Amino acid sequence: MPSAVRTPALPKRPLLVAMLLSTHFFLLLLQPLALTAQSISESISSSIHHSLPPLEVKCMARTRIPTPHGPAFLHLYHNNRDNKEHLAIVIDPAQLSESSGSAPIVPHIRSRTLDAVWSENETPMDRIIRGAYVGRLSATSQHASTPSASNPGSSTLSSTIPPPLIRIHSECFTGETVGSMRCDCGEQLDEAIRQISLPIVLPPASPESKPTIVPGRGAVIYLRQEGRGIGLLSKIRAYNLQDMGHDTVTANLMLGHKADERGYEIAGAILRDLGLGGSDTANSISGTVRVLTNNPDKVQALEKEGIKVAERVPMIPRSWQHRKAEAEGKKLEAGGQVHLNGASVEVEAPGATMIGSKAVYGEDLDKYLRTKVLRMGHMLPLWMEEPVASIY
Numbered sequence: 001m002p003s004a005v006r007t008p009a010l011p012k013r014p015l016l017v018a019m020l021l022s023t024h025f026f027l028l029l030l031q032p033l034a035l036t037a038q039s040i041s042e043s044i045s046s047s048i049h050h051s052l053p054p055l056e057v058k059c060m061a062r063t064r065i066p067t068p069h070g071p072a073f074l075h076l077y078h079n080n081r082d083n084k085e086h087l088a089i090v091i092d093p094a095q096l097s098e099s100s101g102s103a104p105i106v107p108h109i110r111s112r113t114l115d116a117v118w119s120e121n122e123t124p125m126d127r128i129i130r131g132a133y134v135g136r137l138s139a140t141s142q143h144a145s146t147p148s149a150s151n152p153g154s155s156t157l158s159s160t161i162p163p164p165l166i167r168i169h170s171e172c173f174t175g176e177t178v179g180s181m182r183c184d185c186g187e188q189l190d191e192a193i194r195q196i197s198l199p200i201v202l203p204p205a206s207p208e209s210k211p212t213i214v215p216g217r218g219a220v221i222y223l224r225q226e227g228r229g230i231g232l233l234s235k236i237r238a239y240n241l242q243d244m245g246h247d248t249v250t251a252n253l254m255l256g257h258k259a260d261e262r263g264y265e266i267a268g269a270i271l272r273d274l275g276l277g278g279s280d281t282a283n284s285i286s287g288t289v290r291v292l293t294n295n296p297d298k299v300q301a302l303e304k305e306g307i308k309v310a311e312r313v314p315m316i317p318r319s320w321q322h323r324k325a326e327a328e329g330k331k332l333e334a335g336g337q338v339h340l341n342g343a344s345v346e347v348e349a350p351g352a353t354m355i356g357s358k359a360v361y362g363e364d365l366d367k368y369l370r371t372k373v374l375r376m377g378h379m380l381p382l383w384m385e386e387p388v389a390s391i392y
């Protein structure tokens, strides 16, 4: 079996440059070379830049994950830039009923590198175990997938289906696992999976016929870049600075980080591998995607990666929707749905992450949401009332 496309990751550039620079300074003392530290630094930087191999990602494994919003397929990726296991949570339940050889009504979201045959020694069972199968696995049914099968969809419906809905989500241990209410990451992850899973109603072909309903489809690309890319250690320190009165942007800057150190190159490569948003790849199933985000920088970053974005779909914080509904005298019932400005939110329904599909808010979350809008350019209408810690 060939090794994954994994090469030793480069150390963080500033560290490497610092190490090399200190060596060069030592040499400078010994040799009266007319080199300045700056020119050494520049030459090192440019040699590092030019020595980077083209980014490659490879889907190492895929499996079915039942969620409160419906089934998902978790894809685990390796890459040749870092040693992190980035993920794609693909929502495309129509795949579960696919049988080997039959053409799907809707083009399926599949990983090209996962469906490839990795070596001549690989058996169909090897491939099935790593997730390169079609349909649903059972004790009696296992069908390996066809490598690089182009999957355009057999029906004329394909052209009327809206582009897949995607979200680029960065890992947040505190928000997703501990249930921290300092940020809205847990809610956003849950809300993304919920919205992508919503069935799509297609307009009827003729006035007499009924509308067609197809399962929701799209993906959350889950990047392991905790705390806007500064890592959990710095994030914990930044929280203490925030408790001393600084907002999240200032706290990051005080710790020597940028306000946001996230990158989206790997996300772009994973989307291309899944055939999403790039019409230039052989296995592309959609020329464009719709992106769930309030952050215009994220849309720009994806477009820079060659992903064609048809539409930005906003995510309005649930706490704002709830409080707005309350202020407008609308009654919220457990198990029901609130509809506001075209968006809907479940009340007291199960969801992903500790917070689930509940709307939670408190003073810290309000501060964070306000910073997102006022300092990070997030495209949200500001909804603020007196913050009171609360859980709906």
Ligand SMILES: [Zn+2]
Pocket: 172, 174, 175, 176, 183, 184, 185, 186
């Ligand atoms: Zn968070």
